[in-house]
Amino acid sequence: MTAMLSFVYGDKAYEYSVQRMSNRKKSISIQVLPDAAVEVKAPLHTDTQIIIETMQKRARWVVHHVEQIKYQNAQVLPREYVSGETYFYLGKRYQLKVVHSDRNQVKLSRGMLIVEITHISPEKIKCLLENWYKERAQIVFKKHLKVIASNIDWLNELPPLTIRQMKKQWGSCSPKGRISLNWNLVKAPTDCIAYVITHELCHLKEHNHSKKFYALQALHHPNWKPIKTKLDHMANQILNN
Numbered sequence: 001m002t003a004m005l006s007f008v009y010g011d012k013a014y015e016y017s018v019q020r021m022s023n024r025k026k027s028i029s030i031q032v033l034p035d036a037a038v039e040v041k042a043p044l045h046t047d048t049q050i051i052i053e054t055m056q057k058r059a060r061w062v063v064h065h066v067e068q069i070k071y072q073n074a075q076v077l078p079r080e081y082v083s084g085e086t087y088f089y090l091g092k093r094y095q096l097k098v099v100h101s102d103r104n105q106v107k108l109s110r111g112m113l114i115v116e117i118t119h120i121s122p123e124k125i126k127c128l129l130e131n132w133y134k135e136r137a138q139i140v141f142k143k144h145l146k147v148i149a150s151n152i153d154w155l156n157e158l159p160p161l162t163i164r165q166m167k168k169q170w171g172s173c174s175p176k177g178r179i180s181l182n183w184n185l186v187k188a189p190t191d192c193i194a195y196v197i198t199h200e201l202c203h204l205k206e207h208n209h210s211k212k213f214y215a216l217q218a219l220h221h222p223n224w225k226p227i228k229t230k231l232d233h234m235a236n237q238i239l240n241n
Helices: 048-057 059-075 122-150 183-187 190-202 211-220 224-238
Strands: 002-009 012-021 029-032 038-043 086-089 092-100 105-109 112-117 161-164 171-173 179-182
Touching (some): 002 048, 002 059, 012 048, 038 048, 048 059, 059 224, 086 122, 086 224, 105 122, 112 122, 122 183, 122 190, 179 183, 179 190, 183 190
Parallel strands (some): 012 038, 092 112
Antiparallel strands (some): 086 092, 105 112
16 A cells, blocks of 8 residues: 655655555655655554654655656756767666667677667667667676675575566565566676665565664675665666667
8 A cells, every 4th residue: 555645845745655564564664766756665554643753853864865866867867869969888888889780689799899780770779779788697697696696595496587677666676586687687787686676685584674684794795884875876787668
C-alpha cells in the first residue's frame, strides 16, 4: 500500500511516497531515488504521525540530495545515438563509433564502443546497445554473484538471479529469495556492482533496513558507504540511455 505525503522546507514543498511493508520490516527508511523522487518504507502498522516526524528530522538531508540530483539531471543531454557520444561500461567511458556494415553487432575495440549496423537509425542503435549491455550484465553479474556468495558462510546456495530494467532501483530481493539486478548497473564500476550484489544478498538474511541489516552489510562489505555515494552520484549519467 502506497500513500503520498509532503513536507515544506524553506519556501518549497516536497512530496514523498510512503510504502507500508510487511511486519518483517522493523524500522523506517528514507531513500532519494535517481529521478529525485523520495521514497519512505515503514513497517506495516506504523502511525502516520511517526512517519511525518521522522521525515521532518531528516528534511535537510532529503532536500540536499533531491536538489543535487535535480541539478545533475538537468546537466545530462538526451542521447542521439551518433558517433562521438560517450557511454559507460564497468565505470569507464567509451566513445561511440557507428559503422555501416553488413552485420548488426556491438563490440569494444581500442577504447571505443563500436556499433556495426546494416541500417543506421537512432532507434536501431539504441536497441543494439541495450541488448549488448544486457548480455554483458548476464556475464558480469553472475561472475560477481558467485564470487561474493562463496565468501558468505551462512549462504548455502546461490539464489536465483533475474536481470531486468528498473527505473528506480539498482536491485531487489524478493521474499522468496530471488535477486533482481538492473542491467544498467553493468555501466557502473565493479566495486559498485559488488556493493549492490552484497546488499541484496544480505537481504536474504535480514529482509529490511534495520540496524541488524546494516551490521550484516558492514561485516561483508566494510567500505560500502563511500561506494554507495559514488554510485548515487553517477546514477543520472548511468541511467541516461
